[in-house]
Amino acid sequence: MKMSYKTIELSSGMHMPLLGFGTYDSTDEQELSTAVKTAISAGYRHFDCAYFYQNEHIIGKAIHEAIAESNGTLKREDFFIVSKCWNNFHSKERVSLCLDITLKRFQMDYVDLYLIHWPMGFKEGDDDIPMDENNQVISSDVHYTETWLAMEDLVRQGKCRSIGVSNFSIEQTREILAMCKIRPVCNQVEVNPYFQNNELVEYCHSENIRIVAYGSLRSTTYSPLQNWVKPGNLVPQENPDIVSLAKKHHKTPAQVILRWLIQCNIVVIPKSVTPSRIVQNSQIFDFELSDQDMEIFKNLEKGSRINHFEGVIPKSVTPSRIVQNSQIFDFELSDQDMEIFKNLEKGSRINHFEGARHHLRYPFSD
16 A cells, blocks of 8 residues: 655754655665665655765666556656765865766756755765775865855755755754855754664754655674674664564564654665565554554664764774774773773874864764
């Protein structure tokens, strides 16, 4: 059965579907095309895409084919298409170029929502991930406020209807709000039962910035380097409390998780290329979690995130040190231990950046 169409209003006045279709890490043309058309048949209209995913041409073609095959029941305006500006396009001159490439891939005149994919910029050029001789990413000094000004120009040009951010911290979002003329309508970040990201979610909601949750169902597989994700924190669908709620409502654990997020006024963009799961993920508007059910999720928070991108960025080309630098999530310093560091301050910095606020990684933490 096709899902009932539910939306949430953005500060721009547009309405975003609460359920979207995630497209990350899908590049097989036949598989992805079938998945997109299955999603459309199931009632999905919100498609979350990105320049970096390298599959927008497949998604655009599938959408156009679905419109052509609909006998006039579907048109471009029925869809909510999202894309993201990649890190090596952050300068004012290149932001528009990135969107132009996306629009050409989609064969569309505009996107409904355009996001800054990450707050940090890479060296600009043809390489999406430019690396130096030590296999380290080459960053740029373009500040995201410059990127934001160019994003605002895209709205004025009609190339996108709304703009937002992705993976921005509270402080980074505050800095955008302090200088913008067009406010970000959303922040796309990781949110799931084991990493609820409450402080950031509450802040964004207080500023009428919608949260779009990626990683909401997490994964069953992780890279060995993601050793901060402990075995017991892997798959919330297997959590006994969530399994119990699923049985109570005659739903799958994944459907219960997605419903929980929607009742928290969070947009979800689950990703699947399996037709049955695509349909299942859409069947979340025919039941409701009680207040008591919602309370259960508060006790599931583990502070266990999938992605660690902000904060420290240790560098080494020595294999043993690379491994050592990753082994920092299996112990905790006491308050007494933390106090010791207060006495170590010497005011001795390595880098002197005049106007440090414009460094690409400022602010360095929340």
